[in-house]
Amino acid sequence: MSEPLLRVEHLTMRFGGLVAVDDVSFTAETGRITSIIGPNGAGKTTVFNCLTGFYKPTVGRLSLTGAHGRFLLEQLDGFRIAQRARVARTFQNIRLFAGMSVLENLIVAQHNKLMRASGYSVPALVGLGGYAAAERDAVEIARGWLERIDLVHRADDLAGSLPYGDQRRLEIARAMCTDPVLLCLDEPAAGLNARESIELNELLMWIRATHGIGILLIEHDMSVVMGISDRIIVLDYGRRIAEGTPAEIRANPDVIRAYLGEEEDEELPPEVAADLAREGRL
Amino acid sequence: MLYFTQQLINGLTLGAVYGLIAIGYSMVYGIIGMINFAHGDIFMIGAFHALIVFLILGYLGITWVPLALLIVLLVAVVLTAAYGWSVERVAYRPLRGAPRLAPLISAIGMSIFLQNFVQLTQGARGKPLHSVIPGGITLAEQGGFSVKLSWMQLIIWATTIVLVLGFTWLIRSTALGRAQRACQQDMKMASLVGIDVDRTISTTFVIGASLAAVAGLMVTLYYGVIDFYIGFVAGIKAFTAAVLGGIGSLPGAMLGGMLIGLIEAFWSGYFSIEYKDVAAFGILVLVLIFRPTGLLGRPEVEKV
Numbered sequence: 001m002s003e004p005l006l007r008v009e010h011l012t013m014r015f016g017g018l019v020a021v022d023d024v025s026f027t028a029e030t031g032r033i034t035s036i037i038g039p040n041g042a043g044k045t046t047v048f049n050c051l052t053g054f055y056k057p058t059v060g061r062l063s064l065t066g067a068h069g070r071f072l073l074e075q076l077d078g079f080r081i082a083q084r085a086r087v088a089r090t091f092q093n094i095r096l097f098a099g100m101s102v103l104e105n106l107i108v109a110q111h112n113k114l115m116r117a118s119g120y121s122v123p124a125l126v127g128l129g130g131y132a133a134a135e136r137d138a139v140e141i142a143r144g145w146l147e148r149i150d151l152v153h154r155a156d157d158l159a160g161s162l163p164y165g166d167q168r169r170l171e172i173a174r175a176m177c178t179d180p181v182l183l184c185l186d187e188p189a190a191g192l193n194a195r196e197s198i199e200l201n202e203l204l205m206w207i208r209a210t211h212g213i214g215i216l217l218i219e220h221d222m223s224v225v226m227g228i229s230d231r232i233i234v235l236d237y238g239r240r241i242a243e244g245t246p247a248e249i250r251a252n253p254d255v256i257r258a259y260l261g262e263e264e265d266e267e268l269p270p271e272v273a274a275d276l277a278r279e280g281r282l
Numbered sequence: 283m284l285y286f287t288q289q290l291i292n293g294l295t296l297g298a299v300y301g302l303i304a305i306g307y308s309m310v311y312g313i314i315g316m317i318n319f320a321h322g323d324i325f326m327i328g329a330f331h332a333l334i335v336f337l338i339l340g341y342l343g344i345t346w347v348p349l350a351l352l353i354v355l356l357v358a359v360v361l362t363a364a365y366g367w368s369v370e371r372v373a374y375r376p377l378r379g380a381p382r383l384a385p386l387i388s389a390i391g392m393s394i395f396l397q398n399f400v401q402l403t404q405g406a407r408g409k410p411l412h413s414v415i416p417g418g419i420t421l422a423e424q425g426g427f428s429v430k431l432s433w434m435q436l437i438i439w440a441t442t443i444v445l446v447l448g449f450t451w452l453i454r455s456t457a458l459g460r461a462q463r464a465c466q467q468d469m470k471m472a473s474l475v476g477i478d479v480d481r482t483i484s485t486t487f488v489i490g491a492s493l494a495a496v497a498g499l500m501v502t503l504y505y506g507v508i509d510f511y512i513g514f515v516a517g518i519k520a521f522t523a524a525v526l527g528g529i530g531s532l533p534g535a536m537l538g539g540m541l542i543g544l545i546e547a548f549w550s551g552y553f554s555i556e557y558k559d560v561a562a563f564g565i566l567v568l569v570l571i572f573r574p575t576g577l578l579g580r581p582e583v584e585k586v
Contacts, residue, residue, distance in 0.1 A: 079472075081474075082476035083476040089474060097467045097468060098467065108463075108472075109475040111457055111464075111475065115457055135457070
């Protein structure tokens with residue numbers, strides 16, 4: 001078996017006394033959607049923050065292997081994770097460049113390609129050499145995405161002025177414009193209505209089918225998770241409690257317990273239950 | 283009327299210089315939210331480089347003015363940009379992420395350091411430079427008073443217009459400018475789309491210092507005498523200009539510079555030359571009271 005796109009091994013993240021992520025291991029494959037689910041505070045976003053360089057993990061190895069090489073994400077600086085390892089992410093609370101136009105948001109995401117084309121020199125920026133062609137190319141790619149997410153007519157508006165659902169899709173398109181091999185989506189369906197959620201499902205399945213990249217998805221909306229995930233990893237209190245296909249996860253008693261809590265009366269030892277019954281409290 | 287025109291010409295010239303320096307304040311504030319108090323002294327360093335290179339060129343016998351100017355411009359810009367880059371590298375980058383007051387104090391320290399450095403190495407006395415580009419045209423003459431527009435003033439105007447247009451274009455439509463605006467809005471997010479934030483900030487300092495160097499060169503030529511202290515006064519004025527125009531906005535910085543220049547020229551022409559600074563800063567106070575974000579600054583709209 002070849003090396004998976006992303007291999008997370010023994011990831012642990014401690015903040016003082018709080019263990020946000022505790023010895024979590026999993027893998028994500030190219031061409032697959034791997035979902036991370038779990039109750040609030042389970043450590044899902046912390047995993048993303050470790051993957052994208054916001055946090056340096058306390059323990060653990062995060063290795064990304066692609067056609068462009070092998071990278072240890074925990075050792076890379078913030079921008080190199082996007083630039084070299086080619087990991088892109090979106091946020092639970094949308095973080096677009098609100099004061100830039102919709103089109104510019106997509107072009108600025110192609111910054112590295114453009115800077116490479118300019119050879120980091122001033123003359124190139126003035127339009128000499130391959131820069132002009134690269135810029136046309138970047139605009140072309142951006143236009144393609146605008147068509148896909150149906151925002152062509154708003155290309156020159158400020159990104160901050162878009163309605164919420166459009167901002168979500170624009171953020172995904174921007175992440176895709178960085179030409180990633182791994183796309184990390186943090187609750188992309190949060191705040192979307194039923195129709196928008198279905199559109200999101202279609203968009204993600206389309207990306208999976210056409211772009212040959214791996215997708216990591218944090219999501220609370222079970223219609224999204226169960227509908228499109230290839231694998232699901234369940235976290236609870238920072239620990240991985242289950243992993244499997246959507247069908248397996250749905251039937252897993254540990255997962256049900258994590259989400260719904262223990263069914264207490266079943267767990268009471270028989271003698272305690274008997275005592276309580278005698279006192280008329282049960 | 284003639285007197286008015288003359289003051290207008292003088293004011294616009296002064297304003298162009300303030301504007302070029304103000305752009306440096308404004309761009310740096312825009313990207314890292316910090317007032318670079320050493321920027322005025324970077325301007326002074328630019329002026330000194332220009333002076334020194336002129337003297338060296340004179341010594342070598344290169345006296346054809348256009349060639350000499352070009353060499354001085356290039357050398358002064360490159361060396362001053364190196365100072366700007368180093369200041370950021372040494373005094374601000376290590377403090378990134380520190381409370382806002384820390385880099386501010388560091389900037390004041392850098393300013394004092396640069397002033398004293400030049401005072402020690404160049405002496406405290408004013409350094410004169412013979413007039414390199416003399417002459418000009420007389421626009422109108424009446425009763426012994428003539429309105430003069432010197433070549434130097436024309437050169438200052440033309441250079442400023444070219445530079446401001448060039449840099450506005452740079453910020454608006456190149457990859458570098460986009461990266462800069464992205465960093466301005468959300469530095470962390472910019473790094474997540476693969477922008478090297480540190481490099482972008484360095485570039486901003488280099489651009490700011492280059493513009494300050496051009497301003498320094500122009501002041502050296504225009505006034506013909508400089509000392510280690512010119513950076514302080516010009517810096518404070520240019521900072522005022524940046525705030526007046528709306529700090530963070532490039533056209534705003536230029537507009538603010540022009541206004542401060544004009545106010546100064548007219549006030550010293552019609553009222554008293556001693557109180558010209560009071561007038562400039564008085565206008566600043568009024569603008570801050572009635573339009574706290576400056577003339578062209580965008581107000582921060584908070585969404586609730």
